[in-house]
Amino acid sequence: MFFSKKESEEKIVKRLCQDAGHIIEMLKHVFTTDKGLDIRKALIFSSSLAGYACHQAVIGENKCFVIVETKDRKKFYFGDDVNKYLLENKNSVIGLCNAIVNLSNEDILKMVSDFAKNVGGEDMTVGGLEPQNIFNEVKQCWDGIYENMTSKYCKSPSEYPILFGIVLQNMLIIALKAGAPKDEAGKIAMGCAIAVSKMDTDSF
Numbered sequence: 001m002f003f004s005k006k007e008s009e010e011k012i013v014k015r016l017c018q019d020a021g022h023i024i025e026m027l028k029h030v031f032t033t034d035k036g037l038d039i040r041k042a043l044i045f046s047s048s049l050a051g052y053a054c055h056q057a058v059i060g061e062n063k064c065f066v067i068v069e070t071k072d073r074k075k076f077y078f079g080d081d082v083n084k085y086l087l088e089n090k091n092s093v094i095g096l097c098n099a100i101v102n103l104s105n106e107d108i109l110k111m112v113s114d115f116a117k118n119v120g121g122e123d124m125t126v127g128g129l130e131p132q133n134i135f136n137e138v139k140q141c142w143d144g145i146y147e148n149m150t151s152k153y154c155k156s157p158s159e160y161p162i163l164f165g166i167v168l169q170n171m172l173i174i175a176l177k178a179g180a181p182k183d184e185a186g187k188i189a190m191g192c193a194i195a196v197s198k199m200d201t202d203s204f
Contacts, residue, residue, distance in 0.1 A: 007155075009091055013162060019153035020166040023145070027171070039175045040188075044127035046164070046171040047189040048138045050093045051196030053160035054085040056142070060157025070120035075202045078116070085161035086197050087112075093193050096165035100172045101186030111191050115198065127192045132204040138196060168193070 007015075031042040058065060058081045066079035087094045087108065094108060118124045126134045142150070154160055168189060175185045 012159060013091060013166070016153060016159060016163045017166055019149075020163055020170065023149060023163075023167050024170050026145070027167070028174075037174070037178070039171075039178050039180060040127075043168075043171050043175050043180075043185060043189055044129065044134065044192050045138065045141075046168045047192035048126060048134055048196040049141065050161065050164040050168045050189075051086070051193035051198075052135075052138050052142055053164040054082050054093060054193070054197040055200065057085050057157045057160045058082050060160070068119060072120070074120045074204060075200065076119050076198045077200060077203075078198055082197050085158070086193065091162050091165070093161055093165040093168065094190060096162070096169045097172060097186060097189055097193075100169055100176070101182050101189070103183075103186045103190060107187065108190065111187070111194055115191075115194050119198070120203075124195075126195045127188050131195065131199070134192075135196060135199050135204070139201070 027042055027046055028037060031038045031045065055077060057063075058077075058079075061081075063081035064079060065077040065082060068076045068078055070076070084092070086092055089095055090099075094103070097103070115124075124131055150160065150163065154163055172185055172189060176182055
């Protein structure tokens with residue numbers, strides 16, 4: 001089950017919204033410089049965290065990936081189970097993002113298709129950044145906050161993508177208030193989330 005029978009979707013989201021604020025404030029602090037918040041880096045990082053959360057939810061719930069191995073033996077992780085958390089309902093990562101940015105189904109399908117075509121290639125990036133670097137930074141952050149934040153806030157791994165989807169949703173709101181174009185911000189966010197959801201340590 002994606003959601004616990006004991007708690008409605010609305011109550012889960014409401015509970016996680018309260019806790020997401022701590023992660024949002026942490027990210028704002030990390031990405032604030034003398035010139036203010038580096039919103040592009042904060043957006044790339046928070047969306048990559050949301051993608052990573054989808055991947056970890058599949059592992060935590062003992063679900064399955066469809067593993068694609070490149071010629072140089074890099075592995076990437078696709079399939080319905082990860083897409084469920086990423087794409088399939090109003091409280092998936094895209095659902096929470098689209099409450100703010102309204103990307104079309106065509107946009108989303110194109111991003112998924114483009115990533116699949118470029119997977120493992122030299123031109124593959126995450127928000128224009130080198131994939132291994134952003135993946136390693138996101139994994140380090142995840143490991144660093146898991147005990148004190150993620151595992152305390154989430155009652156099951158299936159809630160990871162909701163928590164970090166809410167974080168990303170708020171980062172999108174901050175980006176738009178700072179003047180970021182809605183369409184561009186949405187495409188950066190979902191492009192990063194899609195990419196990192198398919199990655200693990202053996203993708204590099």
